[in-house]
Amino acid sequence: MVYEFEGRTEKEAIDVAAAELGLARDEFDVEILETQSGGLFKKGKVRLRVHVHSNARPAPISEAAAAQAAGRPIPEPRYDREGRESRGSRRDPAGDRPEPRPVQPARAANPEGADEFEAKILEFVKTTVEKMGYACEVAVLFREDKKLGVRLDSEHASILIGKKGKNLDALQLLVNVYGGRLGREDLRIVIDSENYRIRREEALVKLAYESAEKVRRSRGSLLLEPMNPFERRIIHTTLNDIVDVETKSEGEGLYKQVRVLWKGAKR
């Protein structure tokens, strides 16, 4: 079966296709029909044709999924955690696709007292944000071994996230201290709103690759903006496998800068 899709970039078009058909990227072939590269002030356009392998049948077009893909380019499995309620009812034609993390019977999987702990954490976040003057909803986003994800929904999400995630980071720090006071120093709490953290991670990976490319061309080095340890780590690990560039942190304190250097293809 053949379908046609369009997007601003090749990747975006593919993502839209994947979302609308409800297939994973490797389940269809893509043929680029037309590429209009964007000028300086003009957005580009890519049309492509999708060939679906005969054994996979496309799903009814899901607008929500398509919109999601257009909004954030790389559909990551992690999104599935929050999306699973809506997804559960939709029939999934690609049956071999890994289920988005088995719906854990949270109560059974968690040790005694964890529910109470979670409730306290959620309440702390909710009360704090409400006392800041914003209505909000909080929920558990994910549970991992040493990590608890908290999802914060508010119509004022942009303020709550803040410039470069500053406000979200502050809130996260406080809730971690609070969690530690409840006797769970071993557990890291992650607060996310509007998928900011995941989007930021994607943006950083992209930035890392772009910096590597620039450095490769200039054969010099490039100093990135100040970043917190978590963000720097993403840059370092992304470029760790790339042979001809090297990364180093410069500066003092919490917000150091990463320098990307050209190393050459020696050895």
Place this chain on the structure above:
Amino acid sequence: MERDLVEYIAKSLVDDPSAVTVTAVEGDKSVMLELRVAEGDVGKVIGKHGRIAKALRTILSASASHSAKRVVLEILD
């Protein structure tokens, strides 16, 4: 209200919540919030390298009603 916000967070972080007091001193262009906690709890609201104090101030600056006036947080010991 900022005062409530600081009081709530501080009470959640210290060992002795009953000793937490926050007084607001109104100025023309700013509000000064004075946070007092029990002697042994001062470190808990400041944190290593002032991390917690900094986070508190960030949260304050992001809070909704502060638009009219600057909020200054002082931690007294």
